[in-house]
Amino acid sequence: MTSISSVPAVELNDGNSIPQLGFGVFQVPDDQAYDAVTEALKVGYRSIDTARIYDNESGTGRAIADSGVAREDLFVTTKLWNDDQGYDETLRAFDASLDRLGLDYLDLYLVHWPVAAKGRYLDSFRAFQQLKRDGRVRSIGVSNFTADNLTRLVDAVGETPVLNQIELHPGFSQAHLRAVHADLGIVTEAWSPLGQGTMLANETIRAVADAHGRTPAQVILRWHVQLGNVVIPKSVTPERIASNIDVFDFALTADDMAALASLDRTDGRIGPDPDTFG
Ligand code: NDP
Numbered sequence: 106m107t108s109i110s111s112v113p114a115v116e117l118n119d120g121n122s123i124p125q126l127g128f129g130v131f132q133v134p135d136d137q138a139y140d141a142v143t144e145a146l147k148v149g150y151r152s153i154d155t156a157r158i159y160d161n162e163s164g165t166g167r168a169i170a171d172s173g174v175a176r177e178d179l180f181v182t183t184k185l186w187n188d189d190q191g192y193d194e195t196l197r198a199f200d201a202s203l204d205r206l207g208l209d210y211l212d213l214y215l216v217h218w219p220v221a222a223k224g225r226y227l228d229s230f231r232a233f234q235q236l237k238r239d240g241r242v243r244s245i246g247v248s249n250f251t252a253d254n255l256t257r258l259v260d261a262v263g264e265t266p267v268l269n270q271i272e273l274h275p276g277f278s279q280a281h282l283r284a285v286h287a288d289l290g291i292v293t294e295a296w297s298p299l300g301q302g303t304m305l306a307n308e309t310i311r312a313v314a315d316a317h318g319r320t321p322a323q324v325i326l327r328w329h330v331q332l333g334n335v336v337i338p339k340s341v342t343p344e345r346i347a348s349n350i351d352v353f354d355f356a357l358t359a360d361d362m363a364a365l366a367s368l369d370r371t372d373g374r375i376g377p378d379p380d381t382f383g
Contacts, residue, residue, distance in 0.1 A: 111353045112151070115335055117267040118290045121244045123180055123213065125330060126350055127152025129296070129339035135164035141341045142168035148347045154270075154337040156184035156217055157202050166206035181208060184217040184248060185233075187383040190225035195232035199241070211242045215270055219247070219254045220383035226254070227261045234264060246270070248296070249379040252285045259289065268292035273334060274300035275310065275325060275365045277373035283332070294335040299325055301375060309368060313361045320348055327352045328365045 114122040128145040130138045130153070138161035142153055146168065155165045162183060169179060183206065189198035203211060214233055219226050226247075233245040247258070248270035259265050269286060273279045273295035286293045304310060305321040314324045322338070326349060329336040338349045357365075 112149070112350065113330075113353070115292055115333075117244055117292060118265055119244055119267055121212075121267070123244075123268070123292070123294075123335055124150075124152040125335050126150070126326065126352070127154055127180065127182075127335070127337045128346070129154045129337040130161055130165060131156070131159055131296075131339055133159070133161055133339070133341055135161045137161075137341055138164035139168045141346065143172065144343050144346050146172040146174055149350055150346075151178055152180040152182070152337070154182045155206075156215075157186040157189065157198060158184070158217065162202055162205035163207075166208065170207055176208075180212045181206065182213040182215060183211060184215040185229060187218050187220050187223075190216070190220060190223065190229045192228040192232045195229045196236070199232075199236055203241070210240065213244045213246060213267070214242045215246050215248045215268075216250075218249045218377075218383045219251070219379060221254060221380070223383070227258065230258060230262050230264075230266070234262065244268075246291075246294075248294075249382070251379055252282060254379075255285065255289060255291065265289055266291060268294045268335065270294040270296050270337075272297055272374060272376045273329075274298055274373075274375075275304055275307070275328065275368040276300050276370055277375070278366060278369040280369070283334075292335055293333070294337065295329050296337065297375060298329055298334075298336045298338050303375065304368075307368065309364050313357065313364060316361075317355055317357075319355065322349055323352050323355075324357065324361075325365070327355065327357055328362065331357055331362060 246266040246268040
């Protein structure tokens with residue numbers, strides 16, 4: 106069984122750190138989230154990624170409480186939904202999320218989408234800064250922010266988000282935004298790291314997997330790890346939950362990395378466009 110010690114920690118720009126591989130629960134109903142998170146914690150995951158809009162903070166929180174894993178060994182992330190943006194609204198939404206999770210502090214709070222047209226992400230992030238000063242959240246970051254959104258935020262609030270959680274998989278590998286993150290000292294966290302499963306039948310990936318005696322999912326997750334991404338694959342299937350974290354005892358070659366990089370497509374996005382969503 107994979108143990109926590111085999112998942113490296115990635116340092117954040119505020120001095121905290123996040124496990125490089127965690128567990129996502131998007132599109133998992135609350136009861137099933139309880140079972141999936143319970144399984145994930147059992148096989149060694151220590152980072153869990155949920156969101157207010159997933160409607161499974163309660164099941165996630167119950168699984169955490171029942172797991173017996175010490176709170177200080179866990180890294181729990183949730184996200185501020187678009188309708189809750191604004192300073193006071195954010196403070197209220199945070200209280201409600203923390204309550205559903207049954208926690209007394211959060212490790213990471215993310216602005217889920219910029220919704221730039223509504224112009225409220227700066228006030229939302231200022232509320233995040235207050236929550237951090239109050240000791241209620243350890244680290245604050247964003248999700249689905251473009252390079253323009255990031256520079257505007259940093260200029261306006263004088264603080265750099267610790268990470269930006271963005272759509273990223275071999276079919277949409279976001280080289281430009283990753284370079285912007287590196288310049289700004291922002292960690293890249295990949296959502297839909299497996300392309301929601303769509304990348305798993307790809308022939309190039311299958312060939313690399315066969316060469317290493319690994320599954321396509323393990324090869325994709327290993328590619329993320331070697332790029333330096335933080336990654337949060339989702340599964341409700343126990344054997345997949347276990348195998349997805351088992352990627353720290355092999356390495357892809359430079360040729361393998363290049364083969365996966367060649368799958369990038371400018372139109373490879375499978376989720377919404379952050380410039381227009383919300
Ligand atoms: P993933 O890329 O993690 O893919 C999940 C899909 O792949 C599921 O259908 C799962 O099936 C399948 N799968 C997982 N592992 C394997 C495996 N080893 N072999 C075969 N199939 C596999 O998609 P997500 O969209 O869920 O992204 C991961 C996480 O990212 C989310 O859960 C969420 O936490 C976050 N996210 C954040 C967003 C944002 O806007 N910030 C947007 C989208 C996601 P099954 O479950 O049936 O096993």
